Each structure stands twice: as C-alpha cells, then as structure tokens.
Amino acid sequence: MNSASLIDQRFFEKNTITVARKLLGMHLSYRGCEGVIVETEAYRNDPASHAITRPKKGVMLRETYGCIYIYLIYGMHRCLNFTTEKEGVGAVLIRAVEPIAGIDQMIKRRSPATGCRLTNGPGKLFSAFNFDPGHHGEQIGSSEIQIRPLARQTNKLKIGISSRIGISKAKELQWRYFVRENPYLSRR
Secondary structure, eight states, X not given: OOGGGSOOGGGGGSOHHHHHXXXXXXXXXXXXXXXXXXXXXXXXXXXTSHHHHSTTTTHHHHHOSSBEEEEEETTTEXXXXXXXXXXXXXXXXXXEEEEEEOHHHHHHHHTTOOGGGSSSSHHHHHHHHTOOGGGTTOBTTSSSSEEEOOXXXXXXXXXXXXXXXXXXXXXXXXXEEEETTOTTOSOO
C-alpha cells in the first residue's frame, strides 16, 4: 500500500459530521484484512457521547483528534472509533464495512457468519478484522490500522442519513451516515 495515499491525523481535525460523511467509501485495512467503510456514526458533545456519559474514558474525545478510540459495549463487543475536531469534541464510530480482502480470515474468526453478516455491525467488524485493543490511543497514520481513499469517486456514492442506532439519548440527531442499499449495513 502506498503510504502517501494514507489518511493521516489532519483529516480528522475537521468537524465530526464532515469526517463521518467523508469516511464513507474509504478503505479500512489491518493485517491483511480490508474493507470499504459503508456506515458511520458521529458523536460530539451530545448526551450519547462518551465525552458526556463517561467523562474519564471520554477525555480522548475532548483532547485528541486523529486517534484510535476503542471501547467495550454490552461487556462483550469492542468498537472502533476515530477521534475528531482539533477545536472541539468528537469521534466517529465505524459501524460497518464491505469486506474486500482477507475474507477467509474474517470467516474463520466469525464462523459460522458469512456474507453480509460478516461485518455488518461495529462489534462484528471488530471481531472479523481481529483488531488489537492495544491500538487504543494510537495516532492514525502511525498505526497498523490504516485508512486510505477509495480509487473510485466517493462523491458518486448514494449517501443515506438517519438517527444513530442502539442509543437511548439524543436519538433525534441524524448523525448516522451510510451507503444506501449496501448489503453490509448494520440496519437498512
């Protein structure tokens, strides 16, 4: 992979909403596994954000941008996020990817799940890619977890917007972004 094409920390200094939308269609890669990001969620200084709900853990959302933020949900699933906003609070949750490389490895890790059920949710993709939670806090661009732009034009993607999934607060915020009609979405 050409390191010149990798997304680095500067990409994440922008507004969280902008970053969440622009990540759609980009490649996420890690140790031989790769997928196209097809679903994201934005979290800012809102009641569903760890910046508010988990002040100690959420300090990264307030003090960093372009860093990997990993947390455990329901006591069993880990989620991959990237912190955002040089002058604010935020993170983008990667909700789903469409796998394009390392699929056999992903299937072994997620068996018996195959096809669209392989990476159609944040916990599923974390498990399929076998991300190491030790990457928490690392700066994007200097980590094994890498993002690069997709070769095709991402402005041709049909992007959908909805409320975020699996939260009980700030449900009215339309901060979930997804590639319409993609079979790997966590929910259609």
